[in-house]
Amino acid sequence: xxxxxxxxxxxxxxxxxxxxxxxxxxxxxxxxxxxxxxxxxxxxxxxxxxxxxxxxxxxxxxxxxxxxxxxxxxxxxxxxxxxxxxxxxxxxxxxxxxxxxxxxxxxxxxxxxxxxxxxxxxxxxxxxxxxxxxxxx
Numbered sequence: 001x002x003x004x005x006x007x008x009x010x011x012x013x014x015x016x017x018x019x020x021x022x023x024x025x026x027x028x029x030x031x032x033x034x035x036x037x038x039x040x041x042x043x044x045x046x047x048x049x050x051x052x053x054x055x056x057x058x059x060x061x062x063x064x065x066x067x068x069x070x071x072x073x074x075x076x077x078x079x080x081x082x083x084x085x086x087x088x089x090x091x092x093x094x095x096x097x098x099x100x101x102x103x104x105x106x107x108x109x110x111x112x113x114x115x116x117x118x119x120x121x122x123x124x125x126x127x128x129x130x131x132x133x134x135x136x137x
Contacts, residue, residue: 034040
C-alpha cells in the first residue's frame with residue numbers, strides 16, 4: 001500500500017467537492033447533460049410582451065435613480081383632519097351600537113322550570129330504566 005494514495009484520494013475527493021460547491025445553485029449537471037443529448041427540457045422562446053417589458057441587461061440594480069411620482073397627490077392637512085373627523089364619527093357610532101347591544105344582552109337569565117313533585121320526570125334514571133325495561137330478573 002502506497003502512503004501517497006490515501007492523500008491523493010482525499011485530495012481528489014476534496015477537489016470534486018470544491019468543484020461541485022463552486023458550480024453554484026444555478027447549475028444542474030444532470031439536466032445539462034440531458035438537455036445536451038436532447039432528452040432534457042427544451043428552452044422556450046420568450047414571448048414578445050415579456051421581452052419588450054424587460055431591459056436588455058439586468059447587470060445591476062440602479063441606485064440613486066429618482067423614485068417615480070405618486071399616482072395620486074398627497075392629502076393636504078385639511079383633508080387629513082376631515083378624514084380623521086369622519087373616522088371619529090364612525091367610531092362613536094360603532095361604540096353606541098355596541099353599547100346598545102350590550103344593554104340588550106344584560107337581560108337576566110330565565111327562571112328554571114319547576115316540575116311537579118309527583119311527576120315521573122323527577123324520578124331517577126335507574127327507576128325509569130327499570131320501568132321501561134322488558135328484562136325479567
